[in-house]
Amino acid sequence: MKGRAKSKLFSLVVSLVFTFMTLFSAASVYAEQTYGMVVFLKGSEFFNWSYGGMQDAAKLLGADIKTELWGPATWDASQEARAIEQLIAKGVDGIIVTAGDATTLNPAIDKAVAKGIPVITFDSDAPDSKRHSFAGTNNYEAGKVAGKAMVEWLNGEGEVGVSTFPGPNHLVERIRGFKDGLEGSNVKVVAECNDEGKVAAAEAAITAMLQAHPEIDAVFAAHGNPGPGAVAAVKNVGKEGEIEIMGFDFGMPVVEAIDKGQIRGTVGQNPYLMGYISMMMAWGANQETRVAGPHVPPSVNTGVRILTKDDIGVYKSPPAFVSGK
Amino acid sequence: MVTKMVRKLSEHTNLGLLAVTVGLFTVMSITYSHFFTLYNMEVIAMGFVQEAIMALGMTIVIISGGIDLSIGSVLVLSSILVGLFLKADLGVALSIFLTLCISGSIGFANAVMINRLRAHPFIVTLGTMTAVRGFALVLTEGHPVTGFPKSFSYFGQGYLFNIPFPVVLFIILAICFHILLRHTKYFSQVYFIGSNPGAARLCGMNVERFRWMTYIISATLAGTAGIITASQYISANASFGIDAELRVITAVIIGGASLSGGIGSIGRTVLGVIFLAIVANAMVQAGVPTYWDKVAYGSMLVISVVLEQYFRFRRTGIKDNWRDFMLGGN
Numbered sequence: 001m002k003g004r005a006k007s008k009l010f011s012l013v014v015s016l017v018f019t020f021m022t023l024f025s026a027a028s029v030y031a032e033q034t035y036g037m038v039v040f041l042k043g044s045e046f047f048n049w050s051y052g053g054m055q056d057a058a059k060l061l062g063a064d065i066k067t068e069l070w071g072p073a074t075w076d077a078s079q080e081a082r083a084i085e086q087l088i089a090k091g092v093d094g095i096i097v098t099a100g101d102a103t104t105l106n107p108a109i110d111k112a113v114a115k116g117i118p119v120i121t122f123d124s125d126a127p128d129s130k131r132h133s134f135a136g137t138n139n140y141e142a143g144k145v146a147g148k149a150m151v152e153w154l155n156g157e158g159e160v161g162v163s164t165f166p167g168p169n170h171l172v173e174r175i176r177g178f179k180d181g182l183e184g185s186n187v188k189v190v191a192e193c194n195d196e197g198k199v200a201a202a203e204a205a206i207t208a209m210l211q212a213h214p215e216i217d218a219v220f221a222a223h224g225n226p227g228p229g230a231v232a233a234v235k236n237v238g239k240e241g242e243i244e245i246m247g248f249d250f251g252m253p254v255v256e257a258i259d260k261g262q263i264r265g266t267v268g269q270n271p272y273l274m275g276y277i278s279m280m281m282a283w284g285a286n287q288e289t290r291v292a293g294p295h296v297p298p299s300v301n302t303g304v305r306i307l308t309k310d311d312i313g314v315y316k317s318p319p320a321f322v323s324g325k
Numbered sequence: 326m327v328t329k330m331v332r333k334l335s336e337h338t339n340l341g342l343l344a345v346t347v348g349l350f351t352v353m354s355i356t357y358s359h360f361f362t363l364y365n366m367e368v369i370a371m372g373f374v375q376e377a378i379m380a381l382g383m384t385i386v387i388i389s390g391g392i393d394l395s396i397g398s399v400l401v402l403s404s405i406l407v408g409l410f411l412k413a414d415l416g417v418a419l420s421i422f423l424t425l426c427i428s429g430s431i432g433f434a435n436a437v438m439i440n441r442l443r444a445h446p447f448i449v450t451l452g453t454m455t456a457v458r459g460f461a462l463v464l465t466e467g468h469p470v471t472g473f474p475k476s477f478s479y480f481g482q483g484y485l486f487n488i489p490f491p492v493v494l495f496i497i498l499a500i501c502f503h504i505l506l507r508h509t510k511y512f513s514q515v516y517f518i519g520s521n522p523g524a525a526r527l528c529g530m531n532v533e534r535f536r537w538m539t540y541i542i543s544a545t546l547a548g549t550a551g552i553i554t555a556s557q558y559i560s561a562n563a564s565f566g567i568d569a570e571l572r573v574i575t576a577v578i579i580g581g582a583s584l585s586g587g588i589g590s591i592g593r594t595v596l597g598v599i600f601l602a603i604v605a606n607a608m609v610q611a612g613v614p615t616y617w618d619k620v621a622y623g624s625m626l627v628i629s630v631v632l633e634q635y636f637r638f639r640r641t642g643i644k645d646n647w648r649d650f651m652l653g654g655n
Contacts, residue, residue, distance in 0.1 A: 042615060069615040076567045081558055082372045086609035089365040103471040103560040
């Protein structure tokens, strides 16, 4: 009887100790301020860069400012909304979120703002919500930067084929910007092909475009996937080294192709800056100044940079935030 | 005395899980000032209510010896369909009715395939899970469906007696199913069918027809959860409810149902649901490093299973003390 009671007590103690250990291993019990980042794909390289920016900004703002990263490991906007609700209940001081879709998070974001918690969206916006600000790429400007770089590459004269697919507004904006960036030079867009947003379809579509327009000197991939497709297509028509390729973003296949000299450069967005500037704005919105109101701009363009073989190196190893702290 | 009480209690509920749940709740309430607040209780409940509703149907399916992997997909299809019906101006009542009918018919289709093909429910519902989610993508082409009438938002955002409506709905459904399983002759067949379908058939029970019922209930509840989701977010997106079936099955199994059928109860499932809802919230409250949350989650599952087995062995007298339990063979 005595032994039984003992073992029962033991089992309860074990369960409590384990619960304690798992929960408090690195918990920030006495943090004075906590800011949470919510993403729709936890573990994604792109968002790891953003979280790195957020952490660095928090470090600059003070040792008592803690950051946390939340969100589902598989794309699910409703799970993101739940994460925001949990953070509101926890009483965090600010929420930085990239929206899994443009509408699902609206009720949760509005609830946070109503409770006085600043919310900044980054990369992917929830424009109809009451969020304080959005930090991300202005796609028209990104296209324009790409266009100007293309003029430089071709020494002011040449013909360009563009790979894109119909639908998404950000692609329409990029291409509009790209064409405006070419203005004032003798570089022209002579063809656009539909890559359906996929690598394999891009190879077929760009090959066909290059065959129909043998005069093309360069290919502009308007998003991440057609870059590697363009490399294969140029090989298919036997014009390796003759046609310049400009990719978008720095996914691993694009980085490798740049390393091998198959893609000359890529339009790099700045996820690090998105996280950095969002943290600064969320913190800033909490500060009192002589003039009332949260002083944050409605949106911030984090810009793009043309990355070539010389400066792509830094993106070969994304930051690893094992502890997420 | 205490031993007797423990033994009695462990016949009715999952004692290991109850201990961990109460322990976790107490520790969290003492340590974190934001945990034990009315607002956080609401967040805990609302953060798992869709899974909770689906878990009721899953309990019946699992007791009957089946499994239904398609519920996460039925949830998303239902949230999209109700959105599309509302946008087609069919009115709130008709939209919900049609959505529930279509959801239920997916469950019916599952059961018919399992009966006719004599295929394992795992494979059949895995198939419908993939096809239905694919269909949801076809319907939306990846864009969210949004812009529902104001009156529709009550189902996900409204309050009844100061309690969120979805939670009230869950409580009512849980009580109904508890009474059905415990106190009606027809539904309590499920235990016999689940533990020995062959014998049940020999006793003259219509196992096939009973299977229709279990899968229709499961799918209709998933449809209900989908309608609540759409109403809660005033939006529907083909990404909703991914992995929801796994969370639901976890809740049912951790509550103490057996995947081999014949064992389980609504009461135990409710405890499983409450536990998972609290864990999800505790992770955020405690700020568990994000990549560790699954590790913490998994270890708590294992602890509760170990404790439950321990109490079960104690009850049945197979192994009498902790040392034997941990170190002894089978």
